[in-house]
Amino acid sequence: MTLVLALVDVGTTLENATGFGRYLLVFLLAMIPAIEPFIVIPVAIGLGLDPILTGIAAFAGSVTAVAAIVVAHQHITAWWRRRTGADPTNSSDRYSRARRIWKRYGLPGLAFAGPILAGIHLTALLATAVGSNNRVTIAWLTVGLAAWTVALVAGTVGGLSLLGVP
Numbered sequence: 521m522t523l524v525l526a527l528v529d530v531g532t533t534l535e536n537a538t539g540f541g542r543y544l545l546v547f548l549l550a551m552i553p554a555i556e557p558f559i560v561i562p563v564a565i566g567l568g569l570d571p572i573l574t575g576i577a578a579f580a581g582s583v584t585a586v587a588a589i590v591v592a593h594q595h596i597t598a599w600w601r602r603r604t605g606a607d608p609t610n611s612s613d614r615y616s617r618a619r620r621i622w623k624r625y626g627l628p629g630l631a632f633a634g635p636i637l638a639g640i641h642l643t644a645l646l647a648t649a650v651g652s653n654n655r656v657t658i659a660w661l662t663v664g665l666a667a668w669t670v671a672l673v674a675g676t677v678g679g680l681s682l683l684g685v686p
Contacts, residue, residue: 530555530563542569543577550581553641557582557665561672566680575673579665586644586661593648622650627657631664640665 530549537545546569549560557578564574625633627647634643640661647657 530560531567534564534567534569543573546574546577547581547584550578551585553639556635556639556641557669557672558636561669562676562679565673565676566685571673571677575669578672579669582640582665582669583658583662586640586665587658589641589644590648590654590658593645594654622646627660631660632667634661635664635668 533549534542534545542564546560546564549555550557561574561578564578565571622630630643630647634640634646637643638646643664644657644661647661648654
């Protein structure tokens with residue numbers, strides 16, 4: 521039910537915008553964890569927005585959110601270490617589970633599987649929590665997002681054409 525409401529809200533929001541504002545909204549909506557490109561791309565293309573511009577806007581929004589999460593995590597962790605002298609990434613079972621997943625699949629596996637399994641925001645947080653280099657993390661997650669964006673745009677356009685939707 522929540523997914524249906526999100527789809528309706530995204531569709532309504534995009535329908536009420538005009539021109540460049542629609543693509544700006546795609547950019548912003550792709551940054552929101554509950555929406556992400558997996559919802560905003562099909563809805564936007566279904567409403568008649570240009571598939572390539574939609575993909576670019578959604579991709580840019582997602583990459584912006586990933587970079588913000590990685591940088592924020594770095595700053596918060598450094599602040600926590602200065603304040604308490606403890607390493608927050610060694611303080612819970614969640615981080616030890618994240619490390620086990622990391623050891624099994626690595627950053628490339630996480631970058632490609634994470635967005636569909638857990639969402640890009642949690643994937644970015646997981647990658648930074650296990651101690652990966654920030655630039656490498658952003659680079660791999662960007663590659664994974666690019667692949668998913670292309671797949672979503674192509675799948676949406678193909679699906680709509682099979683349904684006979686212009």
